[in-house]
Amino acid sequence: MSEMKPSPNAVYIVGIGLTQVAEHWERSLRELALEAIQAARAESPTLQPEALYVANMLSVSLSAQAQLGALLADFAGLRGIEACTVEAAGASGGAALRQAYLALRSGACQAALVVGAEKVSDKVSAEIEAALATASDADFESVQGITAAALAALLMRRYLNETQAPPDALAGFSLNAHANAAANPYAMFRRPIKKEAYARAAMLSEPVSILDAAPVADGAAALLLARGDALPEGSVLPPIRIAASTIAVTAPAIHDRPDPLFLTAAAEAAHRAYQQAGLSAEEVDLFELHDVFTIYAALALEAAGFAARGEGWRLAQDGAIGREGKIPICTFGGSKGRGDTAGATGVYQAAEVVMQLQGRAGENQVRDARIGMAQCLGGSGATAATHILIRDDGL
Amino acid sequence: MEVSRHWRLKKERYAMVGEVCPHCEQKIFPPRDICPDCGQEARTLFRFSGRGEVYSYTTVYSAPTGHEVNAPYTVALVRLEEGPMVTAQLTDLGEKQVEIGMPVEMVTRRLRAEGESGILVYGYKFRPQLSAS
Numbered sequence: 001m002s003e004m005k006p007s008p009n010a011v012y013i014v015g016i017g018l019t020q021v022a023e024h025w026e027r028s029l030r031e032l033a034l035e036a037i038q039a040a041r042a043e044s045p046t047l048q049p050e051a052l053y054v055a056n057m058l059s060v061s062l063s064a065q066a067q068l069g070a071l072l073a074d075f076a077g078l079r080g081i082e083a084c085t086v087e088a089a090g091a092s093g094g095a096a097l098r099q100a101y102l103a104l105r106s107g108a109c110q111a112a113l114v115v116g117a118e119k120v121s122d123k124v125s126a127e128i129e130a131a132l133a134t135a136s137d138a139d140f141e142s143v144q145g146i147t148a149a150a151l152a153a154l155l156m157r158r159y160l161n162e163t164q165a166p167p168d169a170l171a172g173f174s175l176n177a178h179a180n181a182a183a184n185p186y187a188m189f190r191r192p193i194k195k196e197a198y199a200r201a202a203m204l205s206e207p208v209s210i211l212d213a214a215p216v217a218d219g220a221a222a223l224l225l226a227r228g229d230a231l232p233e234g235s236v237l238p239p240i241r242i243a244a245s246t247i248a249v250t251a252p253a254i255h256d257r258p259d260p261l262f263l264t265a266a267a268e269a270a271h272r273a274y275q276q277a278g279l280s281a282e283e284v285d286l287f288e289l290h291d292v293f294t295i296y297a298a299l300a301l302e303a304a305g306f307a308a309r310g311e312g313w314r315l316a317q318d319g320a321i322g323r324e325g326k327i328p329i330c331t332f333g334g335s336k337g338r339g340d341t342a343g344a345t346g347v348y349q350a351a352e353v354v355m356q357l358q359g360r361a362g363e364n365q366v367r368d369a370r371i372g373m374a375q376c377l378g379g380s381g382a383t384a385a386t387h388i389l390i391r392d393d394g395l
Numbered sequence: 396m397e398v399s400r401h402w403r404l405k406k407e408r409y410a411m412v413g414e415v416c417p418h419c420e421q422k423i424f425p426p427r428d429i430c431p432d433c434g435q436e437a438r439t440l441f442r443f444s445g446r447g448e449v450y451s452y453t454t455v456y457s458a459p460t461g462h463e464v465n466a467p468y469t470v471a472l473v474r475l476e477e478g479p480m481v482t483a484q485l486t487d488l489g490e491k492q493v494e495i496g497m498p499v500e501m502v503t504r505r506l507r508a509e510g511e512s513g514i515l516v517y518g519y520k521f522r523p524q525l526s527a528s
């Protein structure tokens with residue numbers, strides 16, 4: 001390995017912080033966010049962040065709290081810095097990371113924090129369903145009583161019909177997620193599930209069962225970023241370079257998309273990311289994708305070029321998505337096993353990729369992982385934020 | 396408080412009035428004034444037949460606020476005869492088993508009650524085409 005110098009205006013992740021995803025009855029949004037921020041800062045304690053980007057979707061509707069930028073900066077002892085919320089529904093985490101990346105890349109600041117935080121457990125089910133449905137087109141989808149599960153079900157039923165895949169074609173995504181979550185101390189579910197359990201699972205919205213869906217829960221995750229010319233000295237952990245950062249969008253309503261079974265925003269964001277990083281899908285060692293419902297895992301694999309149209313489900317049949325497989329996904333359990341933290345998801349994903357690339361994933365370690373991708377989706381795929389992270393040798 | 400929002404959308408919701416693009420002939424619903432196909436202005440009103448077929452469907456058991464009293468209910472993506480797709484509840488199903496490809500037609504029904512004051516929001520739903528049964 002040759003000694004490499006960090007590129008001055010490249011952007012690196014130099015700290016991560018995670019809280020366990022759970023129903024944290026006793027803890028508030030700001031307390032969860034603080035725990036994550038402090039953990040991330042502890043990994044590069046000499047670095048002083050100049051900005052804080054908050055990823056959140058549900059705080060306004062469920063906690064009557066806007067202005068999380070100010071709230072969380074203040075609570076974290078960071079009064080005076082630049083801070084604001086970035087919202088793109090389930091893609092908020094990736095979108096916030098992208099804003100931090102742009103700020104650093106431009107040289108507007110040297111170090112910045114990203115924190116994703118959600119608090120849902122204070123509310124009852126109908127209110128949570130309504131809050132999650134705000135990701136949809138309010139006037140033409142939500143007014144019809146649509147839910148996040150129903151949208152996934154509409155896509156899943158059509159997908160199974162068009163591909164003629166068996167009814168349990170997507171089971172492998174759920175099994176893989178739960179198997180990987182078992183060793184993740186931050187996951188909500190720590191028990192693997194069996195294929196028979198998937199077949200027996202209660203229906204949420206046919207054909208989506210509770211084992212196709214990630215339950216929403218509370219959680220916060222944080223990232224500390226620095227420019228190459230501001231990397232702290234003497235870090236034990238190698239800095240992880242953000243080699244690509246992209247966002248692409250399409251119509252929020254499924255009915256407005258010419259081909260509902262192809263996630264164009266996800267495809268656009270992924271392919272732009274490959275271009276930015278100068279690599280191809282085959283070179284990606286692991287992919288933290290959007291699996292809030294199993295159907296999105298299949299569609300995301302197809303969109304990002306890991307499977308042909310209508311073939312994404314096959315990757316879940318033969319171990320290709322497992323830790324030893326061709327393209328490991330959801331290596332810490334994804335949203336299915338970790339728990340769905342809505343706007344915070346993209347920050348969890350990026351932190352998990354960092355752990356893989358730094359070789360500290362424990363039992364979940366993907367061998368020789370050097371290039372990792374993370375992609376989170378807003379709603380039924382209207383927004384896609386994609387990041388490719390690389391561990392440069394010799395840094 | 397939301398009265399004006401729903402009033403504004405009554406033409407679309409009661410009569411399925413959308414647009415046709417004068418440049419590329421694309422039929423547009425819901426109306427959006429910029430043609431999603433060719434990117435040019437499209438403000439010519441177009442009334443849809445209200446007939447179409449089921450592209451996909453599912454059932455909602457755990458309903459969002461305002462829809463709880465109707466649960467469980469069936470929602471579908473309906474491909475209209477003229478091309479566009481809409482999201483809508485299916486109604487008047489009786490014993491009929493919904494399936495992909497089933498011909499359906501539009502009817503106007505109550506969609507939900509809103510808030511404590513109980514504003515009733517009306518709009519389109521779809522039922523099995525009578526001629527097809």
Ligand SMILES: [Zn+2]
Pocket residue numbers: 416417418419420421430431432433434435437
């Ligand atoms: Zn046009």
